[in-house]
Amino acid sequence: MSESYLYIHLETVTNMILSYGISMNDFVDAFKQVPEHLLLLSDVDENEMIDPHTGFNVISGREDILRYLLNPKISRKKWIDYKHTLYLDEITPFEVSELLYLGHAYTHLSSPFYYKLANQYVYLELPNEMTKVYYRHLEDFHRVLSNTITRYFEAHNFQANFLFKRHVIHYVNLDNQTLNAIHELLVDGVLFDFTAAFRQDDQLIVPLFQLKHRFVPNDIAWSMTSAEKLGTLEYNREVQQWAVKLQA
Structure with a gap:
């Protein structure tokens, strides 16, 4: 169904967009600024960098982040961006459990936007070929x-x-x-x-x-x-x- 159908649904309380047909390139090309850090909500890869406090894989540096986002060989991308590495140490065990649930159940328990992370997005590729993205600012989605x-x-x-x-x-x-x-x-x-x-x-x-x-x-x-x-x-x-x- 490539380029035949585009489906978009907006949930206004959390600025969540559920979609079919929006590509990662569409998303990346809309960046005003590429995120500096990503915390991956997918299964942990022991061969990649792991944050010792939260136990999640992390990617830092805009070039490495773009390489990850635009790599077609990586399926089921799930991530949340964050502003400062030092703030990861302040994440509580309860917040870690919320992030685990977010990556596992593809939905939020409380707000998907964390004060400590200062995240702009939560990006979740679903098993049914659809994508769920939380936008802190909906004008970012309008560019997408x-x-x-x-x-x-x-x-x-x-x-x-x-x-x-x-x-x-x-x-x-x-x-x-x-x-x-x-x-x-x-x-x-x-x-x-x-x-x-x-x-x-x-x-x-x-x-x-x-x-x-x-x-x-x-x-x-x-x-x-x-x-x-x-x-x-x-x-x-x-x-x-x-x-x-x-x-x-």
Whole structure:
């Protein structure tokens, strides 16, 4: 289903984004600043650096962190960033147990944002090909969302069916008005259906759906049986403008 469907659900209390189709590259390319330290919530690798106080693997240095994040051979990435190495020594046994639970159960017990760690993210790749990310600041997610949507439009390219294969379309980043309009829909979950995308004059149009059932990555036909069309996401390639148009 690569570049066919994009699903995003926002949980507003903890700024949690549950998604299918957002890549690590989309996420990394949205960084204003690469984290300086990561504490890995995955199974401990005895051959890698281990923090003696918490018992978790850690990675420090932005080059090593980017190498880890962008390594396609490492599956099921689970991590939390932190600001200062010295603050790890102040993590309590209870907080360690919370972090263990976060990595094991893929959900938080209390707040996923820790004062001592000053973390901006919690990143969890789930067993079902979906990803759960907690964002301290949702504007960081908006940059990720813009990266993802433009990538989908570029990958789909609207060319195979519209006979302009040699014409390259350059997409501008999504503007704040469009991002805010999408944001309002995400609380109930939104499926961007690129299999039903089409061109109408200069408009490139992708239908948006709200699902009545839980999104299932490997069974999209079942997921769509009771989907409600919300509207469309449109890109005017002539004036390079995005728009969300909702059903009347």
